[in-house]
Amino acid sequence: MARALINVPAHAKKGDIIEIKALISHPMESGYRVGMNGTIIPRDIIHVFTCDYNGVEIFRADFSQAVAANPFMSFHTIATESGKLVFRWSGDKDFEATETAEIIVE
Numbered sequence: 001m002a003r004a005l006i007n008v009p010a011h012a013k014k015g016d017i018i019e020i021k022a023l024i025s026h027p028m029e030s031g032y033r034v035g036m037n038g039t040i041i042p043r044d045i046i047h048v049f050t051c052d053y054n055g056v057e058i059f060r061a062d063f064s065q066a067v068a069a070n071p072f073m074s075f076h077t078i079a080t081e082s083g084k085l086v087f088r089w090s091g092d093k094d095f096e097a098t099e100t101a102e103i104i105v106e
Contacts (some may be wrong), residue, residue, distance in 0.1 A: 002026050006087060008101040012079035020051065020059075022087050023072045024097060030065040046091035049073060054083035063091075079105045 007021040024046070031043025045067060051059040059075045082105045089097045 002089070002095070002097045004087065004089075004097055004099045006085075006099050006101050008085055008103055009079075010102075011104050011106065014079060014081070014105050016079045017076050018079050018103070019074065019076050020085065021072070021074045022049070022051070022099075023070060024049075024089050025070050026089070026091070026095070028067060028069040028071070032065065042092075044092045044095075046071060046089050046095065048088075048090050050088045051075070052086045052088075053077060054081065079103065081105050 003025040005023045009018050012018050026046055027044065028046070029041050029044040031040065033041045035041045043065065045065060046063050048063070049061045050057055058077050061073060063071065082103060085101045085103065087099045
């Protein structure tokens, strides 16, 4: 299982622009490298990252083989209401990870 680090402000004023940061620990293998035994190391990448704010997708990133290991995402949104942010990563080898964070909007 991958380890994810999420940074979301605990509190914000309605209408504030907030920064959201997400990092996931994942080795990312492009599928182009050759291993010690001379065979190609199978591809193992994250394909999609999404963030939902109270059930509405507010950010999406589609990755390719060029993405670095342990991808870090930083983006902004407007604090509209208190609620839950759901972060999802999915990729090769049936990889799926989900994390949540709460925000209180005053």
